[in-house]
Amino acid sequence: SHSINLAVIPGDGIGQEVVAQGLKVLAAVLPQDVKLETEEYDFGARRYHATGETLTDADLESLKKHDAILLGAIGDPSVPSGVLERGFLLKLRFAFDHHVNLRPSKLLPGVATPLAGQPEIDFVVVREGTEGPYTGNGGTIRKGTAHEVATEVSVNTAFGVERVVRDAFARAQARPRKKLTLVHKNNVLTFAGHLWTDTFDRVAQEFPEVTTDYLHVDAATIFLVTDPARFDVIVTDNLFGDIITDLAAAVSGGIGVAASGNINPSRDFPSMFEPVHGSAPDIAGQGKADPTATVLSVALLLRHLGHEAEAARVEAAVEADLTERGAAVRTTDEIGDALAARVAS
Numbered sequence: 325s326h327s328i329n330l331a332v333i334p335g336d337g338i339g340q341e342v343v344a345q346g347l348k349v350l351a352a353v354l355p356q357d358v359k360l361e362t363e364e365y366d367f368g369a370r371r372y373h374a375t376g377e378t379l380t381d382a383d384l385e386s387l388k389k390h391d392a393i394l395l396g397a398i399g400d401p402s403v404p405s406g407v408l409e410r411g412f413l414l415k416l417r418f419a420f421d422h423h424v425n426l427r428p429s430k431l432l433p434g435v436a437t438p439l440a441g442q443p444e445i446d447f448v449v450v451r452e453g454t455e456g457p458y459t460g461n462g463g464t465i466r467k468g469t470a471h472e473v474a475t476e477v478s479v480n481t482a483f484g485v486e487r488v489v490r491d492a493f494a495r496a497q498a499r500p501r502k503k504l505t506l507v508h509k510n511n512v513l514t515f516a517g518h519l520w521t522d523t524f525d526r527v528a529q530e531f532p533e534v535t536t537d538y539l540h541v542d543a544a545t546i547f548l549v550t551d552p553a554r555f556d557v558i559v560t561d562n563l564f565g566d567i568i569t570d571l572a573a574a575v576s577g578g579i580g581v582a583a584s585g586n587i588n589p590s591r592d593f594p595s596m597f598e599p600v601h602g603s604a605p606d607i608a609g610q611g612k613a614d615p616t617a618t619v620l621s622v623a624l625l626l627r628h629l630g631h632e633a634e635a636a637r638v639e640a641a642v643e644a645d646l647t648e649r650g651a652a653v654r655t656t657d658e659i660g661d662a663l664a665a666r667v668a669s
């Protein structure tokens with residue numbers, strides 16, 4: 325396509341600063357004949373305080389017309405916990421059916437890891453994004469009493485599990501090592517666990533070149549620390565994926581470099597790309613935030629829209645920049661400028 329119509333949601337805190345760098349790099353990497361149009365949206369804490377709104381039906385209608393969404397970070401200590409999480413981020417993921425939550429982990433040269441030695445880390449987690457315990461399917465009775473009973477039901481549909489498992493197999497098939505690990509807890513969560521395992525085994529028949537593996541989620545956390553090289557592609561449910569991708573980020577350079585895509589592969593709705601980190605209000609406005617995670621999210625965005633060559637250029641620029649950066653401390657803007665210069669040349 326010869327134009328990109330992008331919704332930009334800087335959001336709160338450092339979201340503003342890092343998104344500016346992401347846009348700088350995006351503008352620099354696109355060829356002359358690809359027209360970039362952007363429209364900025366003011367979602368987040370300020371809008372919530374001013375209007376009480378997080379994300380309205382009208383907002384969703386406007387967002388729908390874009391090719392993709394670039395999000396900085398949403399969240400502020402002045403807003404009660406859960407309001408923006410459910411009212412904005414999860415609402416958007418569910419409304420646009422972002423069922424593939426893609427979170428690559430690659431330990432890049434020059435990047436520190438708390439693990440011993442310099443392990444090879446290059447895997448991608450395909451986290452289911454629209455089901456599991458995130459659906460809000462639960463309730464409480466006898467609230468506030470000593471006999472309160474609260475449930476939070478994990479929803480797993482054959483349709484939802486199969487489409488994300490299939491997506492993960494296709495991604496594994498396209499990678500050199502062609503290995504896919506299912507992470508679940510089917511020794512305890514027998515209903516959902518068996519749906520996942522049976523679906524995984526069935527879809528595997530269609531991908532004979534892909535080596536398959538299964539790990540319980542607790543064991544997976546051990547291997548993410550002791551032997552991360554064993555992973556190539558991981559597929560897992562929404563909550564397990566939330567937890568293991570924070571661990572994955574921690575061992576592969578930290579949240580300063582962790583990128584993510586909330587993807588609807590059908591392109592019926594725009595996919596959304598965001599750094600895994602939050603709004604970091606403690607360092608907001610000081611030029612201290614590392615925009616690398618946002619820039620790598622821009623690479624995922626470019627790849628999703630079919631601009632593979634440009635995505636690869638952005639990733640190569642980040643790799644070169646990190647190698648050269650070493651221990652030097654640079655501002656958010658300086659890093660963005662350096663990356664933009666690299667992708668343009």
Ligand code: IPM
Nearest residue numbers: 409410413414566567569600
């Ligand atoms: C993430 C976040 C969200 C999640 C929260 C903020 C709702 O932790 O993107 O990983 O749990 O998905």
Ligand code: MN
Nearest residue numbers: 566567569570
């Ligand atoms: Mn998370």
